[in-house]
Amino acid sequence: MSETAPAPAAEDVHDLRPPRNQWWDVWDQFKTHKGAMAGMIVFISILLFVFAGPWVWQVDPGLIDIRSRNQGSSWAHPMGTDQLGRDLLARMMYGGRVSVAVGLTAMLLGLVLGTLIGVLAGYFKLFDGPLMRVTDLFLALPLLPLLLILVTLFRDPLEGAFGQAMGVFALIVVAIAITSWMQTARIVRGDVLALKEREFVLAARSIGTPARRINTRHILPNVMSPIMVSATLGIASAIITESALSFLGLGFPPDFPTWGRILYDGRDWIEQYPARVVWPGVFISLTVLSVNFIGDGLRDALDPRIRGR
Amino acid sequence: MSVPRKKLLEVRDLKMHFPITGGLLRRQVGAVKAVDGVSFDIYEGETLGIVGESGCGKSTCGRAVLRLYDITSGSIKIDGTEIGTMGQSALRRMRPKMQMVFQDPQACLNPRMTVAGIIAEPLEEHGKLSGKKRLERVYELMDAVGLNRNFANRYPHAFSGGQRQRIGIARALALNPRFIVCDEPIAALDVSIQAQVVNLLEKLQDEFGLTYMFISHDLSMVKHIADRVAVMYLGRIVELAERDELYERPLHPYTEALMSAVPEPDPAIEAKVERIILRGDVPSPSNPPKGCNFSTRCPKVMDICRKLDPEYREARPGHFVACHLHDAGIMNNEPSAGTTGATPRNEHKQQGEDA
Amino acid sequence: DERTRGSSGHLNVIYWQAVSTMNPFLSGGTKEMNASSIVLEPLARFDNMGELVPWLVDELPTLENGGVSEDLKTITWKLTDGLLWSDGTDVTSADVVFTYEYCTHPEGGCSYRDRFAGIESVEAVDDLTIKITFEDATPNPYLPFVGAGSPIIQQAQFADCMGARAPECTDANFAPVGTGPYTVADFRPNDVIQFVANEHYRVPTQPYFESITWAGGGDATGAARAVFQTGEMDYAWNLQLAPEVIEQMEAGGRGQLLVDFGPLMERIEINFTDPSPSLPEGERATRQHPHPILSDIRVREALSRAIDRELLTEIGFGPMGQPTCNFIVAPPAMASPNNDNCLVQDMDRANELLDEAGWERGADGIRSKDGMRLELLFQTSTNAVRQDFQALIQQWWREIGIDTRLRNVDAGVFFGSDPGSNDTYLKFYADVQMYASLFEGTDPTPHLEQRRCGREPQPSTQWQGQNINRYCNEEYDALWAELNREPDPDRRQELVIALNDMFVQDYAHLPLVARGRVSAAANTVGGLVLNVWDSEHWNQAEWYRIAD
Amino acid sequence: MPDGALPVLDVRNLKTVFRTRAGEIHAVNSVSFQLRPGELLGVVGESGSGKSVTMMSLIGLLPSPPAEVRDGNVMLGDKDLLKIGEDGLRAIRGRDVGFVFQDPMTSLNPVFTVGFQIMEPLRRHMGMDKARARKRAVELLELVGIPDAERRLKDFPHQFSGGMRQRVMIAIALACDPKVLIADEPTTALDVTIQAQIIELVKGLREKLGMAIIWITHDLGVIAGIADRVMVMYGGQVAEHGPVREVFANPAHPYTRALLKTVPKLREPRADKLRVIEGQPPMLGAHPTACPFRARCEHAFERCARENPPRREIGAGHDVACWWDHRTGEPV
């Protein structure tokens, strides 16, 4: 029914607008989603806070100022200080960098892996069976325990190889990614299977488009919306997973601030200096929340059925 | 008919079976016999209509002819070249000759490509045209199918059904094909738009000398557009003849029933027509009945129909049919039927009454 | 009012690190030792002053009373008459001999087997008399069957649990029959233990508490909270928490913090050998290659001078720690009074020392000499307090021109003995490292022996050995040999102090903080006396509920 | 059916609007019609012309929001369905008015047995107990020609073919002997041979039960075969309305005329070229102030763009909404 609705009113109207990127349409739709817009604003603010913040607030997060330890909010330390007198604001900024970076990289990695496997399994019948078995296998692995084991097993060798920070970073990112790609792979595979039978793919085949270009031109753009949604969920869950690892004492080392780590370290101080858990707690929650809302909005915005309305 | 014409497409005993897997080890346990041995020719410049009920294998047949599927068996010759067994890369080179227009104008266009992109895709894949020339060609094609050039940068969702179908036709025309399979190109369109598309197809056929295989379940429209018509039932062609011949003198009971079921937009005629109402539903193509496929619903069913598969034969010049009623033996030597082993008609009637 | 057995009712104890077994021989952990100590008892144990007191015997065997032979090769214990196991059977010398056999069985994997090192035989002379014969003269014969780490188990119960079968005797391991004030009613590994009073306990009026729930799990904060704030628990063990946190919780007023100082000391070990990765494997961190920087005592001293031990203590331990400059910090009599100069941070002196040693400051403030930067790798186990220490020390050392890289290793790996891992504290593939260690009992002789030359971990010993910092000093070795022969307590004390001074004045390691044992008890529990020389629950029988 | 009989359903000036994010859609504009007892009214029109929305507005089946019935009266007997409220409507639906929808594949609840779904309205409206409802359900299934009815009550919808599901839908709609049966494109999703079966069935039922039927379709042929009167809709309005033979023989509205010409006829000689209606259906963005068909109309003149033509009577029960007079070929 709605198909007839957007029909151009009359053909004699000269539509000489320059070609418009379809992402603008997505954006137009996205803008109408209040929650998503709010989420977007919050998320961008958080990104600014963690990535641009350190230029504005040029305090070394590792600088120990023992005389001003355990302080509350003040002009010198807007979020207070920790038990060594390190500035919490600076630590939140640097910690956020790591947390957000972990979230983004783990998500990207998981996404690439999931999409690749999903597309291969969905498009090529030959791979479908084996790849889906592998996916099932990974789904059947208990994730948190697996993650814990991975971290205990490989942290030290990796730290040795890449240096402390990078080693743990790589480990955590990889561990989160390889335990979280399966959902994406399944969704993508399902969509690819459906898309493969869609007439426009058949049309492309009737034209003689080879498989590779069918995938890149016709299939991938059309699985973008589930992928984008997986992406936002992926960031959120990666950030939570990282902080959960920190909570279990298996995340980043104590001298390496991340939100999860700051929260973990601040737990004991919750009564005297609630700010020490409230700030990281609020930032983690806000990030996850905003990303979730963005995901919600994106899902709507990328769905042509909704966008067409 | 009297003038010998060149055959563009020769299909012989084409079969397309889709496997059904099942059981503990996911073995193949059966097959959907979507197309189960069809043979027909299409002559240069003509339109062959294919009609039949939903699920009888029309689309599968059309797609198999274009080798969008790897066929189960049979031979397909286009312009004398056998493509039934050709590999996909060799096929790619054949693609410009043969194209397809799809049923659902919404589904056959990638919602994320512009009109220009969609029409240009075949040119990119096969063409040696440069970017500018290519755009020029796209505009020509848009003109040819009656689309405003200004729409080149729009996305499919901004078009109406009829316009979208035009985009699909333009894409099919891009490589100057000689043969186009039209798979129910008007089924999803409004009555008032259908005529536009059909007229366009006819116009293009005249202009470019195209050959069509026109699949439809709308017998009236097929009557309008086709030169010859094939009627399919459950994966088989049950009757094939010149259009007028078929519509005036259908031989197969299914064809008769099909045509009688079509309502006529004229109350005067409607009041008069005698309907043959078939009983029951179309059997499943994965489990077709024994003997003649139509035997389960046929109002003129005979004993032999339930046992023997009727042969597809030329009952009259240019008029092929697969029905025991038109077996030479029955038609000509009724008295000696007993000796030939064929079942006499009256016996069938008795049994029919018993049943 | 009169206290009788069971009159105090029920006691709740929380061990945030839960107890995994009730057989201390199979665990070796302090928590297991503590829990089992109220069931299983040794012949003698240390009191809160570190004095040896007879426990299942009437008197301590000594040279004077003839219990210890003149050649210091035998010791003879005589069990108190009439002792009963909690199942009502008699305790005999055969049980003691059995305990020896149980723990020394080659396939048994007894954790306290070192207690029986150097023993030639353990014999039951009669039903109550046990004679232990040592291979060599042993000036301190009070190691076997003494202290919480060497209790007596019942032969009848463990007879079928010898050697490889030891771990399979789950029932016995989880509910050993003992002579102590309590017996196990229910044991859930790593979760909770229920104790009830031992009806055959030798003191008829004791124990006062009828039953104990010994909960495990959670974390230190939760445990402290349960005693100080919510009052759910009566006693909490090992509260390693930030001093402010403890202070704030204590303000809840329901309980009090118990601190006492034993031999546990947090220190920085200095590597005397070169851990450089450029050395071939097998030579790295061995005495073949002396450390290029730290072999110079001036550098070592500078490292020490730059540290503010008072501040470290305040931040990391508060009242639960004391800054120290000694290797042997306890018992008090053995602690040297000669080294207090390190307690004050002296940056000028540190700088001076480095200047003297020829390390000159570069543009970035980091010193270098002969093209070599003054750069150290500082490793420790992963632990919040240690990381705070690392950060502080890194900053101080930076101020005197030393660039410190920090590394922390998971405690399990760091303190593990896997020769394949490069991250163990034994391999010491770093320039300095920080950890704490202690010794059992009151005799520091074995502890001092660790620093003898040749005892260092090295490839030929599969990297096992206790001379972690690869210290090597002939004088020290000679002095130790003297100590090991010396039976006279006063002379021994002098020797210990001399050895300690020699070691620390060589800046062979940098003592930081003497750490106390920290527990918390509800105000309503009386009779408890914190003991750092033995189990914290050594006098559990005497604990009682203060009526309000 | 005497013309003077009181209509069972009298719809006046029905106006339905959808409020969407993109603005209002005026889907139904001032539609009026009457349905007399025992009569079959065919409704034709192209996709989006408001056929379904009109019928669903009658008994409040449109989701609200976004739908809103702005105006009009719908008299069923002496009750105004637009005034009796949701509870009143619920009592009407399924009892006085039966509904059959286009797609039998999705219109039945897949997780309940067919029997349960047929018995539901019986128990709700007729207060039948289980056993009686069951008996009636068997009767109904037999009525719509499903063999072995007793056993098939226990089957789930997916075990039926498309044609049989549509029969089940009809059985449900007929369950409480409704006065009016509204069939919204009941055969569009079916094959011609199955469609013929269903049409045959409805013809038979109508004779047997004598209820009034509204039959929506865009297949003029179906209308020609079964309807007494036909209502042609275009752009949310009634374009032409009259007895079926009259409208097919003398179509007055240019849209009806064009439509009849574009459809090729099976039983007539083939035309050389199909007549087409150029252009696209109208957008329903605002309340119409002009003839919605004017852009595609070959007879349009300036008045058509200025004023929306009212329906005017041109014969016995035959009216048309057009400024052009088909008889004279001149504006009226």
Add this chain to the structure above:
Amino acid sequence: MFTYTLRRLAFAVPTVLVISLIVFLMLDMAPGDPTGSLPLTIPLEVREQIRQALGLGDPVLVRYFKWLHMMVIIEPSHMLANATGWNIAIEGPRILSWQTRSPVGDIIVQRIPQTLWVVGLGYLFGILIAVPIGVISAYKQYSWFDQTGTFISMVGFSVPTFFTGVVFILIFSVWLGWFPSMYDTTHRVRDWDSFLFQVRQIAMPVAVLALFNASQISRFMRASMLDNLNQDYVRTARAKGLMERTVLLVHVLRNSMIPVVTVIAIGIPTVFTGAIITEQIFRVNGLGDALIRAIYVSDWPMVQTITFIFAILIVLFNLIADVLYGILDPRIRYE
């Protein structure tokens, strides 16, 4: 249906075996060893003996098969014997925890009650809260109820349980003193009072988990309801004149529950795995706690066994979810 189930089972067994092998090999490479937590004073030979005593001498595959034998035959027989009191326990070496030196099976059995009490109830309450919220949110899409529900469930989903947990303890145990901050695993429900105590002690962990689970499930429920509310059969039901309640609670809910029920079934294994953090915070010594502590002390037999059990549960509940789907949805015919 039956062969379908059989086929899934046939695939499940190798899956579980492969998982067990992966887990086993991975942990075998792990640096920790059973003597890691022993005092430093213990000499090398003793350590080696302890290792041998624990069967670490054999090649890895031999140990794997021994372990597998114990895991799938001996341990279950003991667990069954314990549960039923029948004398069916099979003699033979059992999987011993390196840390407690006792059979891991016994510890696991010991920990199931509190796991079920807390985590199971948390899940159950989560479902009970989620379903009505999901239904109403979908029915009144974009209403204030929906918006609030969406927001709260998003928050519930976004705020990590360790944050909520600590805040809960602070408020309800320390400040208000309503609930104990520590869970008593020895507590037995015998009478009304002990039941009340049990309720008080599970209140906080159950609330934390229920909030988290409810946020997730209500999202599924809402989406599924929305899908079904737009289906044609809903219109049919309304056209029959059914009460709105019937339409919603009989027709739509039944259909919407099909995917949700399977999601819930798949989520049940997380009852055992997912609550590690909550268990830690509230000192509920359940299975999650056993696992994490075993990891801390490199007690690999314990880790192997628990992980393996988790894997079996996941595979099993996936199977159950699939079968449930087939049962609930008459359209699904697994040939």
